[in-house]
Amino acid sequence: MKHRIVRRIRRPTAEAVRALAGHGVATIHEAQGRTGLLQPYMRPIFASARVAGTAVTVSCHPGDNLMIHAAIEVCQPGDVLVVAPTSTSTDGMFGELLATSCVAHGIAGLVIDAGVRDIAELTALNFPVWSKAISAQGTVKASAGSVNIDLVCAATLVHPGDVVVGDQDGVVIVRREEALEVARMSAARVAKEEVTRKRLQAGELGVDFYGLRETLRTLGVEYVDEDHDG
Amino acid sequence: MKHRIVRRIRRPTAEAVRALAGHGVATIHEAQGRTGLLQPYMRPIFASARVAGTAVTVSCHPGDNLMIHAAIEVCQPGDVLVVAPTSTSTDGMFGELLATSCVAHGIAGLVIDAGVRDIAELTALNFPVWSKAISAQGTVKASAGSVNIDLVCAATLVHPGDVVVGDQDGVVIVRREEALEVARMSAARVAKEEVTRKRLQAGELGVDFYGLRETLRTLGVEYVDEDHDG
Amino acid sequence: MKHRIVRRIRRPTAEAVRALAGHGVATIHEAQGRTGLLQPYMRPIFASARVAGTAVTVSCHPGDNLMIHAAIEVCQPGDVLVVAPTSTSTDGMFGELLATSCVAHGIAGLVIDAGVRDIAELTALNFPVWSKAISAQGTVKASAGSVNIDLVCAATLVHPGDVVVGDQDGVVIVRREEALEVARMSAARVAKEEVTRKRLQAGELGVDFYGLRETLRTLGVEYVDEDHDG
């Protein structure tokens, strides 16, 4: 229960991260059984934001970004900071100077269940961020927290070393030890969807393609030609 | 009270839809007496989204998109899907594959009081969507619902066959039987606003143009030169 | 306690406004001791929106924009309308015609703790607006209110004549009598940050640059090499 900074974490292989980087958040979320998705209030600060990297987790006091500074030291190139305050906050805990430091250390992006600021500058730096809010509200550097512990960010459990993938649809977390397998299943899903897409493009109906007519019948959904009450 | 899919609905004339398509949501909402507007949490997924078409309504179980598949079959080119779950949900009930199917069948757009996903792909398809949320959260195809019944979407009553107009300001519903008349009143409003705009551009004040000085006097609003307490 | 329209307010010098216009919202908020920021739900309607000007304040009944019309008359070029309803509302109290009138009178922008509409047209006019909501919901012109009184907008106190600065990070209010001093402190802050930025770009860590190692030690934050529980 003490606050601590864990220097070394197990990371996924570069191959696993690269494989996941090729897929969208929705695909990965489906491929791993509809788990790992952060709450939809987590939105990218610019439309082209996209990231796949290794989670370095940061637990902060609300309104205090001391531990983000501490976390940068233990990051490696390609890591993604995943920050959660210990209680709800929209304060702008991260801005252009921290982003500059992240870029200098090769950090690939930020996922933060709080606010960020300097949006114009972060966009110019092309530093991808998913956050709960945009807020210029400043923070202090005064309270203890932890780096690289298991934490809950936007209602999802994140372990240090998990893979974080973010795009316009949101953010999904993949367990480190499942990363390669999830990438494989994502690729399989994409291949299968390619077939589906072609048939739907050709005008085949989903009720036929997915075999849903039987489901509708079993559920007692009735077809009527016109609604005479309407 | 049984779940049903109504195959045939009365549609407005193409002329009525075209006439309404020429006007903005705010204009139409005003022209029909400030009614028919969906709650402002309904936002377009890309800035240039714009639609006018006939409502095909879909009532779904939350987290279940079975009935959207069933609805596509009864759509005609130019229809707009209007989807509402039976209780509050932000799940991503609609994505790129469903959009592909919609495009194949000439469906003009989607209004959904829930979430959507595959935002990058929907934008690339230029398929206009207004939704409550963006979420990659996947859904099942397991529960009964209805197509083409009267339903409440984002706090507004929608009948199958009503006209749906969406733009950056939101979404407005026009009753089928009033569509032509509302289009006519919208055009009249636009013409009148053109006059107003010119006079305001020339520097005439709203308090003069709209005759509000008398209103202010009647309400007892006082003019003071300076505020000596301030 | 009577409703009133104050015709003359003390304005900051053009020099003070110009000086503040050169700085971002986050910088100014920090420079004046982390005060004056409006709630983060206040968002610009387009990404390039940016304003610095003098506050003309407007207190309205919810769903009623009578007093905005009255306020335009007492504005001078460079003023920014700051509008707050007397109770929570998302109605679209401001649209293209009011914006046209604002532009005609040189008004520099709008900050409104309610809704706006005609987003496409306001964007085309390049008229910057920060609002709580986008909504086509129309309003009446029927209820008394006041212009140029002290009011609370988005949880922040605004006096007529205060300087309003808005950008992508939100909106900050600077007291008229402190404007020059805050501009000076903002410039100092920017100069100082330029140094910080260079050292962070060069890879220096925040924990070293800001001297946070001692803080971490004092707070009892422990460094561990690996987490054997994880």
Add this chain to the structure above:
Amino acid sequence: MKHRIVRRIRRPTAEAVRALAGHGVATIHEAQGRTGLLQPYMRPIFASARVAGTAVTVSCHPGDNLMIHAAIEVCQPGDVLVVAPTSTSTDGMFGELLATSCVAHGIAGLVIDAGVRDIAELTALNFPVWSKAISAQGTVKASAGSVNIDLVCAATLVHPGDVVVGDQDGVVIVRREEALEVARMSAARVAKEEVTRKRLQAGELGVDFYGLRETLRTLGVEYVDEDHDG
């Protein structure tokens, strides 16, 4: 599209209202196929609040209670006022004086998608209210609206003359013409639940009683003795 006050509405029989009054909101909602429920943000102002009566509907401008005054005149003993503002509001549109007037005219309760005030007094009067908010915020009597039109209250369609039932679980609307049938189905449901209750009290499991073991098997849910990963 004109504002109007409809003096005479078709009411359900006293027998139908009485029959529904004997059942809880959850039972009635289930009995009529899980429809008619108002959004769960509608809460009673005191725990013992309970009502069943005929809906007299009121559409108001936000922050304006003129039409509630107008509605009282067209009410009959046993009616329930169902009030919805034309846009979102939490203002206290109803208080002790209006409640006094309601009591004098035999009105049975209030359902309002906005705020109420004078909670202590309303509780002392034992006048049941379901509302979105408690707020002392006063309102004006200045804007047009309608009485006894179809409206959407808390996301549910209400017709004048529908039956309104409220208790601690919320508020449900029953179509006038279906009231007796829904009461009958509610009674059947209660009778059936009595049997279920006895068997569950005796320790029978829901998975057996409802035959869910097969469902679980079909869905592929696996039983494991211990979780060796946990």
Add this chain to the structure above:
Amino acid sequence: MKHRIVRRIRRPTAEAVRALAGHGVATIHEAQGRTGLLQPYMRPIFASARVAGTAVTVSCHPGDNLMIHAAIEVCQPGDVLVVAPTSTSTDGMFGELLATSCVAHGIAGLVIDAGVRDIAELTALNFPVWSKAISAQGTVKASAGSVNIDLVCAATLVHPGDVVVGDQDGVVIVRREEALEVARMSAARVAKEEVTRKRLQAGELGVDFYGLRETLRTLGVEYVDEDHDG
């Protein structure tokens, strides 16, 4: 812009506070022209909570209650603590030990735009609290703030020395210098309402009593006997 604790504030007379204590929040809010009301999310932690006293204001860092401790020293018997964090927070910044200290110093109550905890104990102490949230989340004592400065609490401006009145309907602030006059106007309003109440109890309609028939006519609201469309 420095953090400070102001030891001496001007207080209203005991007579003014006593006079206001005799009236409800809704009455006072109306009597002073519908101003001074805190946002309706501020709720009492127990139903019988009621307070009238002098505001001692406290501006805190979110998640930090250091300044509440500092404020108690400068309070006098009958004062009410009015606490606002510098950014949004629901943390439980106040609990039983702080309440014990308040009671020891004769402090009459607490109004806090954040969370409180130890609800059972505060209720047993009969210490009235209005808060935004109930949360056990603990806070630190590490960040600077101010006591007895003007601040915005729940969207309303509060000066040290203003009168704070709270009941089941919420919390209202009365300017110190207007306290006696507002009390007088509240009493006048109560007297007038007594007459209104008697006439409404006797069955007189609000539309007649308030002379609203003319308003309805002017607004073009039409009476119809039956709705033949319905």
Add this chain to the structure above:
Amino acid sequence: MKHRIVRRIRRPTAEAVRALAGHGVATIHEAQGRTGLLQPYMRPIFASARVAGTAVTVSCHPGDNLMIHAAIEVCQPGDVLVVAPTSTSTDGMFGELLATSCVAHGIAGLVIDAGVRDIAELTALNFPVWSKAISAQGTVKASAGSVNIDLVCAATLVHPGDVVVGDQDGVVIVRREEALEVARMSAARVAKEEVTRKRLQAGELGVDFYGLRETLRTLGVEYVDEDHDG
């Protein structure tokens, strides 16, 4: 990633649960380093609700309570059901019949990040529930989920077998393996607070008792006698 029901979990000792049952949620949360608290939107359905027991966790599809039925079978007397849907929902997934079954099997209470219904009946049964919402909205029994897996409930990680403590302040989770130690630290905290309480009751100030004068000085908080600007 398959759905599963884990029949056997490791439970804390009865002694550990009993020891924690003697302490409030706020005390336990503090004693274990301000961790384990569920979001403050989780509220008890009646004021006297209080529980301490072993977590049996349930992961459900939103709007579907199949897995709650499945979970009851694997519960032991004294267990507390901890239910989280896979996406946000307020549906009433639990009511009187399920509570009857829970009581029959000795289940001590329910913590559910969704809605409950039959509030009057649950209160009569004295069955303690903490929920996100009260809603009569019915659910189906159609979708797969899991029992006794690690899950996130109201933003907090819960393992099967953890201790759940709930009271008026909310809900806190204690790791099974830390239960005895946390109980011991809670008791120590209570003993220490007893001393604090006595000194505060005697009028000693928190700034003295906690030694905060030095903190205030270090932070640069200034004492001034009167505020000459105010």
